Amino acid sequence: MWMRLLFPALLVATMSAPVADSLTVSPGCVGRCGDVDIPYPFGIGSGCFRKGFEISCVNNTMPVMAGTTQRVLNLTLSPRPEARVMLPIAWQCFNSTGDVTGDFDGKVNMNPEGVYRISSELNQLVLLGCNTFAQIKSGVSGRFNYQYYTGCVAFANDSSLPQDGACRGVGCCRIDIPPGLTDNVIDFESGGSWTHENQEFCPCDYAFITNRGYYNFQKAHLRHMDVNTSMPLSLDWAIRDNGSLSCAAAATKPGYACISRHSECVVSANGPGYTCNCTTGREGNPYVVDGCTDIDECAPQAGYPCRGTCKNTDGSYECTCRPGYQSNDPFYERCTPRFPLAAQISIGVVGGILLIVIMTFTIIIIKEKKKIHDTYKRNGGPVLEKARTIKLFKKVDLQQIFKNGKLIGKGGFGEVYKGLLGDELVAVKKPISGNVLESKQFPNEVIIQSQIIHKNIVRLIGCCLEVDSPMLVYEFIPRGSMDDILHGEEKKPLSLDVRLNIAVESAQGLAYMHSQTNKVILHGDVKPANILLNDEFAPKISDFGISRLIATDKEHTALVIGDRSYMDPVYLQTGMLTAKSDVYSFGVVILELISRKKATYSEDNSIVKSFLDVHKDRKKSTELFDTEIAVEEDLDLLVSLAELAVDCLNLDVDQRPTMTDVAERLVILKRCRKP
Ligand SMILES: *[C@@H]1O[C@H](CO)[C@@H](O)[C@H](O)[C@H]1NC(C)=O
Ligand SMILES: *[C@@H]1O[C@H](CO)[C@@H](O)[C@H](O)[C@H]1NC(C)=O
Ligand SMILES: *[C@@H]1O[C@H](CO)[C@@H](O)[C@H](O)[C@H]1NC(C)=O
Ligand SMILES: *[C@@H]1O[C@H](CO)[C@@H](O)[C@H](O)[C@H]1NC(C)=O
Ligand SMILES: *[C@@H]1O[C@H](CO)[C@@H](O)[C@H](O)[C@H]1NC(C)=O
Ligand SMILES: *[C@@H]1O[C@H](CO)[C@@H](O)[C@H](O)[C@H]1NC(C)=O
Numbered sequence: 264m265w266m267r268l269l270f271p272a273l274l275v276a277t278m279s280a281p282v283a284d285s286l287t288v289s290p291g292c293v294g295r296c297g298d299v300d301i302p303y304p305f306g307i308g309s310g311c312f313r314k315g316f317e318i319s320c321v322n323n324t325m326p327v328m329a330g331t332t333q334r335v336l337n338l339t340l341s342p343r344p345e346a347r348v349m350l351p352i353a354w355q356c357f358n359s360t361g362d363v364t365g366d367f368d369g370k371v372n373m374n375p376e377g378v379y380r381i382s383s384e385l386n387q388l389v390l391l392g393c394n395t396f397a398q399i400k401s402g403v404s405g406r407f408n409y410q411y412y413t414g415c416v417a418f419a420n421d422s423s424l425p426q427d428g429a430c431r432g433v434g435c436c437r438i439d440i441p442p443g444l445t446d447n448v449i450d451f452e453s454g455g456s457w458t459h460e461n462q463e464f465c466p467c468d469y470a471f472i473t474n475r476g477y478y479n480f481q482k483a484h485l486r487h488m489d490v491n492t493s494m495p496l497s498l499d500w501a502i503r504d505n506g507s508l509s510c511a512a513a514a515t516k517p518g519y520a521c522i523s524r525h526s527e528c529v530v531s532a533n534g535p536g537y538t539c540n541c542t543t544g545r546e547g548n549p550y551v552v553d554g555c556t557d558i559d560e561c562a563p564q565a566g567y568p569c570r571g572t573c574k575n576t577d578g579s580y581e582c583t584c585r586p587g588y589q590s591n592d593p594f595y596e597r598c599t600p601r602f603p604l605a606a607q608i609s610i611g612v613v614g615g616i617l618l619i620v621i622m623t624f625t626i627i628i629i630k631e632k633k634k635i636h637d638t639y640k641r642n643g644g645p646v647l648e649k650a651r652t653i654k655l656f657k658k659v660d661l662q663q664i665f666k667n668g669k670l671i672g673k674g675g676f677g678e679v680y681k682g683l684l685g686d687e688l689v690a691v692k693k694p695i696s697g698n699v700l701e702s703k704q705f706p707n708e709v710i711i712q713s714q715i716i717h718k719n720i721v722r723l724i725g726c727c728l729e730v731d732s733p734m735l736v737y738e739f740i741p742r743g744s745m746d747d748i749l750h751g752e753e754k755k756p757l758s759l760d761v762r763l764n765i766a767v768e769s770a771q772g773l774a775y776m777h778s779q780t781n782k783v784i785l786h787g788d789v790k791p792a793n794i795l796l797n798d799e800f801a802p803k804i805s806d807f808g809i810s811r812l813i814a815t816d817k818e819h820t821a822l823v824i825g826d827r828s829y830m831d832p833v834y835l836q837t838g839m840l841t842a843k844s845d846v847y848s849f850g851v852v853i854l855e856l857i858s859r860k861k862a863t864y865s866e867d868n869s870i871v872k873s874f875l876d877v878h879k880d881r882k883k884s885t886e887l888f889d890t891e892i893a894v895e896e897d898l899d900l901l902v903s904l905a906e907l908a909v910d911c912l913n914l915d916v917d918q919r920p921t922m923t924d925v926a927e928r929l930v931i932l933k934r935c936r937k938p
């Protein structure tokens with residue numbers, strides 16, 4: 264249907280090419296009279312109007328319905344097809360005896376073609392009088408034989424009764440009118456009971472149809488009203504030729520009115536026929552070619568809803584949110600950021616916090632690295648790097664040993680861990696943290712120690728300088744210390760040969776440190792716990808850490824460090840550590856070896872005192888020997904050992920043998936025993 268309409272419309276459009284601003288009227292016609300627009304199908308002059316819609320423009324200023332003097336106030340096509348016009352009032356007047364002296368029924372030839380219906384929706388019938396009834400009539404003009412009789416009664420037998428503004432039957436009545444009314448003709452009833460005798464205060468009846476609410480009753484009007492008065496009212500107009508055709512039927516007939524593209528036919532709401540309308544999204548005049556034009560819904564004053572971005576399209580418009588925004592219904596609901604502000608803020612806050620955390624960590628790591636490097640430098644790292652005799656471990660290298668390795672010792676110095684470095688078993692000495700190394704000689708001492716390679720000295724493999732107190736890495740000696748072996752929980756048998764060998768080799772180790780190296784290195788804390796044993800029970804002396812500091816740093820000699828049970832009393836008195844102090848301690852170690860009793864630092868309970876007391880008496884000293892080894896044939900050897908020990912314990916330092924002497928005497932004792 265639409266296609267069918269479109270084609271001829273296009274054809275006409277291309278042929279006549281109307282100018283845009285005259286689209287609401289026929290080409291070449293005047294579209295306005297006075298201040299009233301005259302859109303087609305209305306028109307002035309021949310060829311400019313559709314039959315029944317002619318308008319005359321009196322003196323070029325006042326539009327009237329053609330063939331009448333009835334003024335036209337307004338003509339509209341949409342949304343409601345309506346013509347507002349002025350029509351005369353109907354009236355009748357009487358003399359005092361109640362005889363009619365003049366009247367007018369309001370008839371005008373306003374609707375010769377029947378295009379108009381007096382709007383029942385917008386108008387009412389008003390009647391003024393004191394004992395009267397009026398009715399309206401339809402179909403009086405020509406071929407419309409459709410008639411109504413309807414009206415109301417106005418009554419007042421006293422001039423004091425009617426009230427201004429009150430049109431409720433007293434001197435004035437009003438009533439709705441039926442639809443389909445074609446004429447302005449009003450009949451008054453007269454005679455009979457509708458007498459107008461002795462009504463000087465109310466000499467005339469007046470009746471008129473006018474827009475609802477337009478007329479305001481004044482009781483003065485009962486006495487006098489200008490009979491040439493006109494009243495405004497609304498007419499519903501429609502295309503009503505060819506009888507009452509449906510839209511579908513009309514569209515197939517010649518003379519179909521809705522000729523614009525994008526127009527549609529609407530059945531008349533009052534009376535037969537139809538009107539035309541532009542389709543949704545278009546406005547203008549559907550009765551002329553291309554009269555319906557697109558509405559720019561996005562124009563600020565257009566009043567179409569859109570809370571987002573408006574885009575006009577042909578016949579419609581789009582309303583969307585711009586990228587990054589969303590709305591459930593952008594036509595009525597505001598577009599909000601897809602990422603709500605709260606989310607943006609929280610992301611910002613989280614991001615900010617993350618950044619701060621990362622920066623803080625970075626700063627901490629940088630500081631930590633600098634601290635590590637500083638410590639490394641202070642501990643003599645650069646010096647040791649040049650030496651190349653010792654491995655310098657990083658803190659992280661040793662970390663896994665502290666984590667996965669086994670804690671094998673704990674004491675005043677700190678902790679000792681056993682673990683694997685590469686494929687080598689090592690013991691790592693981890694000093695108590697917080698002990699800052701103060702000796703400037705430390706690196707040199709480490710170099711010296713690392714150069715010492717002796718089978719009875721625990722080898723220093725390397726160290727880690729990245730901590731306040733450097734950690735030292737030694738070779739791992741599997742059987743633990745002599746102290747553990749002698750006094751451990753399960754006292755395993757230990758033959759005299761093994762014990763003698765331990766004594767011999769320990770003495771050799773100490774003697775080597777005392778004399779064979781370039782520099783005298785004192786131990787300072789010789790005791791069974793510092794004599795470690797390998798799988799073959801060969802001794803290895805450990806823990807030169809203390810001796811190192813004492814031997815080199817004179818300021819520290821006053822500081823007595825070590826186990827008092829093995830400490831040279833002379834050293835304790837003077838504070839001067841000498842090689843003879845180690846000899847004294849070694850004497851105690853020999854006594855422990857042959858007695859398997861632990862040396863203690865107390866006056867009466869000490870094995871040192873016991874041996875010193877009895878060593879002259881061979882029989883009594885025998886009682887002090889470990890019963891496991893005190894067999895008859897070995898007593899001589901044991902006594903010799905005790906005597907050697909007692910020599911070492913001499914309080915006259917000069918009388919003590921040197922460590923080399925001790926070693927030699929032990930070697931001799933061992934050799935004597937061999938065969
Ligand atoms: C039209 O103009 C003439 C001359 O100016 C005037 O006499 C006449 O009253 C006017 N008619 C109307 C209806 O205004
Ligand atoms: C005519 O009617 C239209 C729509 O009802 C209105 O906008 C316009 O103001 C009216 N014009 C006059 C002169 O009354
Ligand atoms: C004609 O169109 C206008 C605007 O689209 C609309 O408001 C009006 O209701 C329509 N009239 C009829 C009778 O459909
Ligand atoms: C009223 O009119 C009638 C008829 O015209 C007449 O006969 C009568 O005399 C009039 N009455 C008066 C008081 O004028
Ligand atoms: C007016 O009508 C009332 C009631 O119908 C009646 O009682 C009264 O007498 C009348 N007054 C006159 C002046 O006719
Ligand atoms: C009413 O109009 C007619 C013709 O237009 C005129 O003859 C008559 O005198 C007018 N009446 C009044 C009361 O103005």
Ligand SMILES: CC(=O)N[C@H]1CO[C@H](CO)[C@@H](O)[C@@H]1O
Pocket residue numbers: 314504505506517518
């Ligand atoms: C049957 C009938 O009334 N036909 C008319 C329909 O309207 C056109 C245009 O007004 C007339 O030309 C026809 O005579």
